[in-house]
Amino acid sequence: MQPDDLNNWWENDKQRTHIQNYRSAKELDTLVPQRNWLLMTSRALQQAAIYSFLLITFSGC
Amino acid sequence: MIQKKLRQKFVAVLHEHQGIVHQICRVYFTAPQDQEDAFQEVVLQLWKAFPKFRQEAKVTTWMHRVALNTILKRIRQEQARPRLTQLEDVSTQVAAGNSPEINDYMEYALLQLPPLDKALVILHLEGYQYEEIAQMMDLTKTNVASKLSRIKQKIKQIITQEKYAAR
Numbered sequence: 001m002q003p004d005d006l007n008n009w010w011e012n013d014k015q016r017t018h019i020q021n022y023r024s025a026k027e028l029d030t031l032v033p034q035r036n037w038l039l040m041t042s043r044a045l046q047q048a049a050i051y052s053f054l055l056i057t058f059s060g061c
Numbered sequence: 062m063i064q065k066k067l068r069q070k071f072v073a074v075l076h077e078h079q080g081i082v083h084q085i086c087r088v089y090f091t092a093p094q095d096q097e098d099a100f101q102e103v104v105l106q107l108w109k110a111f112p113k114f115r116q117e118a119k120v121t122t123w124m125h126r127v128a129l130n131t132i133l134k135r136i137r138q139e140q141a142r143p144r145l146t147q148l149e150d151v152s153t154q155v156a157a158g159n160s161p162e163i164n165d166y167m168e169y170a171l172l173q174l175p176p177l178d179k180a181l182v183i184l185h186l187e188g189y190q191y192e193e194i195a196q197m198m199d200l201t202k203t204n205v206a207s208k209l210s211r212i213k214q215k216i217k218q219i220i221t222q223e224k225y226a227a228r
Contacts, residue, residue: 013087033105
């Protein structure tokens with residue numbers, strides 16, 4: 001086995017796999033869930049924290 | 062609105078670097094359906110992790126890390142079968158007296174490796190330094206170096222054995 005054999009094989013195989021499995025952006029979009037629950041939850045918690053802070057701050061005045 | 066922009070950005074990144082995910086799925090799974098399932102699972106995990114991606118690392122490094130961790134976790138959970146079809150392909154060629162190409166031996170040797178060794182080889186072939194691989198796979202740099210050295214020896218040994226058997 002030559003030192004570059006594995007690297008050469010890998011690069012060729014990568015190109016072949018990419019060509020065989022290529023998907024358009026539209027196709028990939030269908031694989032993505034409509035909602036990112038992690039993002040939505042973190043934003044909801046962030047907003048809850050802000051409103052709580054404002055409520056506590058101003059109700060104390 | 063933010064969600065829509067995030068989604069568009071994610072799809073653009075995935076579209077540009079989808080080859081990473083395809084190649085990893087191909088190395089680990091034989092059946093097209095298994096590859097497809099793995100691909101979809103990796104896309105889902107990438108999407109979940111995307112809001113936390115802070116651009117501190119290169120996007121390709123981040124994708125490799127998430128994809129490999131997802132696949133390794135999947136294999137641990139389901140004890141996925143090795144790519145028997147591909148292994149049989151080479152064995153059949155040898156038995157039939159055909160002379161397989163060096164590429165067939167290379168693929169055969171890679172498929173023989175355990176899941177974690179495959180991950181190390183993939184990252185090494187993708188040009189990552191030992192230190193980066195160590196960070197991605199939660200190993201020490203020394204450990205990565207010694208493991209890769211051992212794996213290369215093992216690949217050479219497998220290829221030599223197969224070539225000898227084919228004569």
